[in-house]
Amino acid sequence: MKTPNLKRTLMGATILAAGLNAAPSFSADITITMAAPDWPPTRFMKEHFDQTYTSPDGHTTTLDMDFIPWPSFYERVAASLTSGEQKYQMIVTDSQWLGAFVEGGYYLNLTDRINEDPELTAIMQDLHPALVSAYSTYPHRTRAQLEEAGVVPAPGVNYYGFPQFPDTYVTFYREDIFCHEGEMAAFQEKYGTNLPCTYEDWQDTDWEKWGQIGEFFLREAGDELAGETLSEPFYGIAYQAGKGYDFSTMQINAFIWQNGGDIWDESKAPEAQAEGVVNSDAAVEAFDQYLSFLQYMPPVAKTGQMDIFVEQDLYMQGKVGAIIDWVGLGEPVLDPNASTVHDKSAFGPAPGTRKDDGSIDRTGNIGGQPFVLTTWNSDEVVNEALNVVKWWLHPDTQIEAVKNGGQSGLMSVMASPEYNDLRPWNRAHVEMIDWQKDVWHIPEFFEMLTQQQEEFDKAITGQIGAKEALDAVAEFQQELLEDIGMIE
Amino acid sequence: MAVLPTEKHTSPATPHTRGGFGGWLLDPKRRGALLVTPAIAILFVMNIFPLMWSFGLSFFNYKASSQRVPRFQGLENYQDVLTDDKVWERFQTTAIIVGSSVILQLIVGFLLALLFAKAFPMRRIVLMLVLTPMMLSFVSVGVFFKLFYEPTFGVVSYVLNKISSEPFVMLGSPEGAIAGIVIADAWMWSPFVMLLVLAGLVSVPKYLYEAAEIDRASKWRTFRTITFPYIKSLLLLAVLFRTIETFKLFDIVYIITEGGPGSSTETIAVYLYRTAFQFFKTSQSSALAYIVLFIVIVLTNLYLYAVNRRAAEVD
Amino acid sequence: MSELKVDNLRRTFGKVVALDGMSFDVAEGEFFCLLGPSSSGKTTTLRAISGLEELERGRVHFGGRDVTEVPVQGRGMSMIFQTFALYPHLSVEANLAHPLRRSGASGADIRKRVGEVAELLRVTHTLKRKPTTLSGGEQQRVAIGRAIVGRPKLLLLDEPLTNLDAKLRDEMRTEFKRLHRELGMTMLYATPDQIEALTMGDRVGVIRDGKVVAIGTPRDLYREPTDTYVAGMIGSPPINFLDAKTSGDGQLSLPFLDRPVETPGVAGGQSLVVGLRPHDIALAQSGAAAIPAKIHLTEPLGDVTIIDIRARETNMKMVLREEVAAKFNVGDEISVTFDPGDLHFFDPSTGIRRERQAV
Amino acid sequence: MTIELKKLTKRFGTLTAVDAIDLNVGDGEVLCLLGPSGCGKTTTLRMVAGLEFATEGDVLLAGKRVNDLAPRDRNVAMSFQFYALYPSLTVAENLAYPLYAEKLSAAEISKRVAQVSKTLQLDGILKRTPGQLAEGEKQRVAVGRSIIRDPKCFLFDEPLSRLDVQLREEMRGEIKEVLQDLSRPTVIVTHDQLEALTMADRIAVMRDGRIEQVDTPHNVFQRPSNLFVAGFIGTPQMNLVPATLKGSDGAGIAEFAFDGGQALKIQVDPAVSQLSPGAKVTLGIRPRNLEICQDPVEDSLSTKIDMVEPMGAETLAHMNDGYRDLRVVTDWRVPLAEGDHVHLRFPPGVTHIFTEDEQVLRSAT
């Protein structure tokens, strides 16, 4: 909370005075506590920090990471922030929370800092604009808006976060099956097109072929698959269709965007409507297409519980041929202890919609998380936290992170020659990142998301159709946005 | 209440005071109140005061995630909540889940109790097998039942797939999802009903059964005229206690179905949680919480009524 | 001088009036019995005297001072409870020692006293055991021991024999009486059983509805019961009550007799309730005084047999020695008689005793 | 119809609760099993009912061996110590309960209920449930429920133990009256000798799983067969005085020496002549049989009144001469004062002699 703290103000003054009088090498013990989801990309950050970080200002800096299990991460962070315990100096945050917590006064506006610090300005310029748009801006600015400005910081744009783990979804597929000669021939014969085997094949794969793959590999127990008899059913494809969190919205948004629809006409606020946009014909058509592939997926898709982890489990246990899932979940697939297909997997870009010119639109919803600073930090802590940001977004650090299951948002790193070979999905990741957009970051996002997931879930479980679902979503959003004054 | 003391329980006349802790404790006029004070004080600070606070909040438009100054808006929140179809839908869902779960618990618990009413060798140990579900955390029950129901990996699905040709997709329909939650919850808490019924069964004096045997009463008549009257009040207790507890049903639902498909299994507790912690509609959720509290108070009253009736019968 | 003076006590529990005008005195060294049916206020009286119960009204004087306001710990009395109230978590030895703790007696002293009391009450072999492992009689003795070990000036006994079986009760009665004689302390004994009150009490106070309605020696209460309540309460089998009329001076008409009975001192022309104790009815040898009766039921009690007889539609009980009664069977016709001097007279409306001269 | 028990034995583990007892109960006879708690009387009753199984020996009802029959197949009526009234049923329903098995018409059932309720004066409480009844009423309902049908025998377990003193005195008579009308073998279990004496045609006194004596109340009281029965029956308890036989005249007049040196001649059973002088015996005499004399008379025991207990019509006096306690019961009119020296006479023919093996010494009659 922004309650002025006399003690802190006095401390700040003292430090300032000391800084003026003494040499610039004033040093102190600083502890930065950071809320982080408990998984390898953050674990690595902590490990690597302990090994390599030295404060350019001569501080003795401790990065104290509070590793919080993913499933309760949001609740925990939200509770901490709104309870006012002021525990964290830095927070890893899903981009869609930005609105709520910026409005709540918890996330620190870094626009001026970035503006004043050439190092930071350079970093922001090197970051992929899709990431800056999704991870950093509030009120939300689209990539197009940022690119139009061309400078960092763009005028009238507020910056808050930096990528901790920029994530995209890609295709995980079974090389042993997709490159099986017999299967390839059979597919060719049945559909008159090739079964994607190489990365390049996947680059040319659209939703139509995705459906064909699903149909083709739908096998009963007793059927043959790649020359072996199946004891259990096998499925060709899977993507997320889960009721929890954003586990269907992320995929459905891609379909809608690629089909020329939109999820909300925020760019024209306050006049713009949800009605007619959210439930436009293009959106309905796209959602229908999304729904049409569910029939080829493992039966759990019918329960609305095909979340990103269930997909991953089904894939790792060899029950499905190809899935579309986050790069962040790729590492376990290669782990022999967790995965039965660790030596049979390859990765390609996610399918997209083929446009009239034959090219494929892969517009997708960005995943991953930025990290932000909190408003109650002293200047000293903010300075040091920004030092940590610089350390983290240094290309050397980023390369190490990528080697250890992380990802980078820096275009310079992604362009480096070694990058593509560091992890098997990197090539796909780079290709996909250029297509990323994000959901809107208004504070009421969660309410909208929850309601939207609910309606999508109804459609996924076959209780209502695509139109009905999107109509309901549009009506709800319209009303809510009117209530909060986003639409007049 | 059954707790009303008999005349012999009352405090002795010790009107003389002394100094120190003894004297403080000895003042008979204030002794009861003083002994109760710490408990009431803690409860007041941690329960009653927050409740009053939220009661106040329920008349504002406060949001915990917003810095806006809350505005007083009277009964608007209550009005919003009570006229919200969503809320009524959640109440209805809760009622269906609570109702069917409690009924299932009663049936299973009752049958289990009949099984364990007899004295047999190793009874204590076998009984423990049945009691174990109660000791698990909601989280683990939820996660593993979700796995059991999973159409590809689940044990339940696997067994049922062997029987029917169609893949078994339990959680794909609202009915199936409700059944899935009810089965998990009932599995977890039937042992509780069993304990209560068992208490009823063992409280039947053995001589009554002997008398019925001497009187040549049929098994059914014996059950109807002897056994059932003894467990009747305990069954009522079980129903109310389990209703109150199942009313809180949150974790299992949240884990097994997240309220889906659609919102068909979203209980009032889940909805309340979402409203308060995902939507940060603090005031509105307070209003809803008060409505829930009212229901719980009514149920608790009924529960105590049943407790007293039971106590009266046992005396 | 009275050791204990109970004056006009009142205590209610909600709407129930437990004590209302309870007054009596107990002399130093006296064995005083409170006799009354259950819930007539006996227990509350004892608890009020001990200080365990608060009073709405009335004073309790003990040892010459007003102790109404003195806390229970400071009154120097002890009590034997109906449930024995032994400390279940302490050994018998510790139970017996407990009342001595506050006296500041040395450990050796306490052991000596406990040993003496245990010896006196024949519970020495149980000293190391927990009360729950003792038989009912042993528990009772330990309870007595604990009550007397501190040599209280007043011992209150609240139906101490109720939880024992018949045979043990008979034994314990004598034991209490012996103890009283040996220890010489004042005892106040509450019981619903008339035989206990009669055999043990120096004096008996009969309680009804929260107050004492009659006080006297056992013999007096038996011989001259103050009203029908007391008469019915004392004596076993209970006294026969008969509705009677006096036809003229000294002429009493009894329902089972076709002629009036000569009873000197009775005035004529009034209704009376007459009490005739079963023991006062005898078999008639023969002659005019004989009343014909039919045996309705016999209850042999060992030495004596209670005979239910019916004489002219009136049922009465009488008592015969077993060897005599054994000669009769149910349905036999016998002749009985009584001494008019053994009759008790009561007012039919108030139930109050009427002395002959006054009748 | 009769009940016959042959060498009936019940063991619980190593504990022998009932030890090979033989017993016959004739048609219409009321037999009381009397003994202290734990003597095996209830177990015996339960074996007759079939609620407990005989380890050895046989139970015969109406001449038929029923060991292997379930209680329901034995057709016995039993009333339980705790009454075992069905708490949820009204008095009328409780009474009718045993009749359902007989498949009687509703009209017949209500007729029988009416009959029984009239006999036991239950008319006013037929609609109440057991919880609303007083102890005495419950007791009557329990009795009513056992007598409503026509079983092979009636069994009562401690029927009066839960009643208070006064009610017990009343109910003793009441039950006795009812029992007189039932012409079926009836067994009553009780630990209260007064109940046994008042209600039984015959009493079987039990101790430690064995029957010590079976006889009429009169004989059990007047002619106890051993020291245990003598001490157990009668209140106040029989005076049991150790003595040494000095000699006897063959006609029953014998001289005994008591501890403390006093010696006196007492007329006892002539069988005393079977004993040789010097034999240790125990003399038993009932408190009501001792005679008090203020002045010393020949062959009287001088002693001192230790304590006087007025009992209303009678007075119980405890005598003590320094060697033994003696209880004497007299009429209340006899003046007795504690500390007085008195002399006790043993009237002829009322003193029992028990030999060292605790058996009574008595000539055959």
Add this chain to the structure above:
Amino acid sequence: MARKHREIGKAGWGYTAVASVIGFIYFFPVFWIILTAFKTRTDALAVPPKLIFTPTFDNFVSVFYRASITTGTSQATDMGLYFFNSIFIAFTSVGLALIVGTLAAYAFSRYPLRGNDTYLFIILTTRMMPPIVVIIPIFLMFRLSGLAGSYWGIIFLYTAFNIPFSVWLVKSFFDELNPEIEDAARMDGATERRVFFGFCIPQILAGLSATFVFGLILTWNEFLFALLLTGVETRTVPVAMARTLGGEVGVDYGLLAAIVTLFLIPIFFVTFLLQNQLLRGVTFGTVKK
């Protein structure tokens, strides 16, 4: 000798066999969870489900140490700290609640106030209400008071959480004591303090320890308050358990099963010992038998 039927209410080994089979069927889900604790991830998700497999103890090791997938290095999971937190927080708060609750229970049992039943009712209601109802205001209060994330905050909260339970349960034990024993002690000169500590408490020691253990069980599994109101250093085991529910992979069934199994063991034995008191415990003493 031949027996045609058994005594009422008794049964033999045949019955045990039948009951065991039914009991085991009922127990099966738990059995499956325990099996899963010894399975690798692949075995845990194997189709068809595996009853026979090579058991591994890796899951139990992972409870305390986890191997990083990428670096392969083993890191402590801090589960030891969470264990300590669970124990410290639960013991302290249950203990406090027991002390405070026992005093109140004694008063409610022996010195009824005017409106005694109303107080008791309110106390019970606070325990019966869904935690979700109170969590919002408590959360707000913690926010203002700065108690969020501290040991004392959660301990205080759990104490309040346990007081109703302690009051009702302990009161039921006091109600069963023979009050004449306390009177006897008073007559023997014991002060009120000594009556309480020397005579009441020793008699219900078993009941108090049962109350304590039941309180521990109830507190031990609490999730929602712990999730929202504990901090990094004060996190309890149930919250830490959530890490098995998703991260780099979905639910780590083996690890969750291992934690569940480890936590089941103490409760299982305690419940076994408290079997006779169980019903009283789970109904807050309102049902004694």
